[in-house]
Amino acid sequence: MAIEITTELLENVSNLIADQKDNDLSELFHDVHHADIAEVLDELSFDDAVYIIRLLNSETTSGVLMDVDTDVREKILEQLSAKEIAEEIEELDTDDAADVIAELPEERKEEVMQQIVDEEHAKEIVELLRFDENSAGGLMAKELVKVNENWSVLGCVTRMREQAAEVTRVHSIYVVDDSGRLTGRLSLKDLLMASTKSKVADVYIPRVDSVNVHDSAEDVANKMRKYDLEAIPVVDELGILVGRITIDDIVDVIKEEADKDYQLAAGITQDVEADDTILELTRARLPWLFLGLIGGIGAFLIMGGFEDSFKENAVLFFFTPLIAAMAGNVGVQSSAIIVQGLANDDVKGSINKRLVKEMLLAALNGLALAIVLFIFIWFYNKDIQTSFAVSVSLVVVIIVAGLIGTFIPLFLDKRGIDPAIATGPFITTSNDIFGILIYFTIAKLILGV
Template sequence: MSEIVKEFELSKEYLQALETAIEEKNDAFIRETMEGVNPADISALLDEVDHDFAKYVIDILDNEVGAEIIEDLEEDTRTKFLGNFSPKEVADYITEMDSDDAVDIINDLPPKTREEVISEITDPETAAHIQELMRYDEDCAGGLMAKEMIVANVNWNIVQTIEEIRRQRENVEKIYSVYVVDDKRRLLGKVSVKDILLANDNTLIKDIFDDDVIAVETYLDEEEVATIMQKYDLDVVPVVNLQGKLVGRITIDDIVDVITDQAEEDRQLMSGLSSDVEEDDSIWAILKARLPWLIIGLIGGIVGAFVIKGFEEDMENMVGLALFIPLIMATGGNVGIQSSTLVVQSLANKSVFTDTLVKRLLKMVAVAMCTGLVLGSISFLFVNLYAEAYLGVVVAIALQAVVLLASFMGTVTPLVLDKIGINPALASGPFITTANDILGITVYLLIANLLI
């Protein structure tokens, strides 16, 4: 980063100095060292300290800075942390925030506190905005939008529009576009601040506005909002209700959070981590996130043992059969994960031109046959090096079957999960891998049994 912003040493040394200053109630030191520092940096620091200490720091600073710091805290830190504040204090801070951020924070509070906080909000417009936004589900456009925006009537002229911008200058920190509506507040289009700046005072909005505007409806799922904003390179998108009335706007920074959260969720599902867990969480939290999946895997392993035991006779007749169990399992697992990831990816980039299910499956079979042929041939050569020739045949045929089966499972599972509304990334996770392991071993031993 450049030198232009005040260089803030987010160091462990400063953290210690800060803790000492808090203990000694050295307000001057705190105020001085934090002046001009970006609130996001202060949040990162306060995420590390004791809640009482963090409250002490926030109390010292300006209300506006404090609000920004609270906004930027990590969600779990923040929730615990706000427990130390009175409803009145929380109300004062969220009044300083954009309405979307305010609602996110209120929604995380316990229901009783929520009501208390709302009743303490003194500005009637803020209270109305918050109550309106709380009606929407958090995962849809209505739950992401904020009310702060500049709206101009299509019949206004430039002077009237500038007057409106002046009136709202404190509420609307950053103006993306001015939205143009009719008398019933139905969205008609937008006009850029640049065009307002360059127009004459008595130019009418209706003569310069752009009616080519992409809007989303309140109920649209957040991931679809993300897809639209990404596809059309939008910084901000207006939100309309079913009657086409403008009710809010969504900015790209919230969408960036949606995208990164989604990527993290996918990664965790693929790895068998059941809740939003991080390396620096407590040992207990990590165990809680990891053990369920490991136990599923373990039970799968025990079922696998049963299956092998069922073929005990074959195993005794055919020395060497056991040798290739790992090879069969590993290949099935790898093929299954590859297939499901390809499907998950194409589900994420939905297009009307996606192949039909039949075409998909035919292609899957073609790829699986080629793969099985290559892997089967290689393994046949190797197996012959240190086992009987007919074992090579068994392994090669079993590989072909396992590759086909794992490809099928890997292709169909995410499609089914997606249909029933579950994140398809789960199909690349340990549950399916475990199922594939058991299937793979069964097929292998069954083929051996039939061929001997």
């Protein structure tokens, strides 16, 4: 049952909590999907959210906990006892469980782990905690259905049923050899179509895409997207099957990666949402604005340095916003195309070839724009020398801006730094300064002042 979040609903919930009408609350949330309950909790006060979590059964609330905003979850977990958290953990799949544990403060982690009754579950979580959260190991769950290649189909159906009861969704049945090495897979469709008399070794597909525990989340996402996979098994260095990653986690990776790149391009340094507090939003936005301020002061100093040269021709100063804007825009365009290409693993070949191409492209764009600008200035003040100086500078500025926008992300990527930081304000600011400097230098040369 879906639930519509309205002001009345939220008020109603708050009132029921204030009056401790537990039965009415349970009734209200009965059969509501945990993702919908999570949306309600995101809007309530933290105390009210904790009240709801304590009220509903952990089968529901464990899902709710995974779906609420990170900051809401953090506050809720702060207020729950180690035992209460452990109860939630027991209900979660190992990948989600490990994520929740990882978010806890160091001293609480151990406390909570000791309260987990299911020892196997606890052991698997500890294993997952070892991996970097942005690696295949950090994404994978231990829950999977696997069969030994030496089993008979009939025999393994019984054992599969036991395993399947533990797994939320059965995607593929993985086939392993006696030492646990991944050797292939059985699709559910094959199972549906196969006769129970056959043997695993006869019917399985002795080939299966897999990733290594240490592969990056982005590589896993690209692979699953490229081959349209809904689940992929994860193996360790010895080829032993250690977990599996499902597409819903990958959808989140793709979405988060895209959101992060988008925010970086817009000059927002950390993951914020429109509904975050003013303080959180300021922390995310102020650093880039400060960079812009420094850039602006740099531009101011450069212009001051050329003040004497252009005293007679002050009109040249009026073109600095135009030059800065074009340098910024071209830089952002070039860097965005490279950053996106790198993220999609589309950028192959030498850096030099890219730079030559970008130079030609920028020259073409620059020429088209410079002609328009030349005509405008010429009509405006009939001074062909000024028109020429500004237009030529524009072409050079655009070419340099394009080269910087192309080179910096490629350079950062080669160094193993996320190239997405080189978009937005970073490129805009550096190109503003370079652009203005180039502009005045060229204008000075052409006008001979």
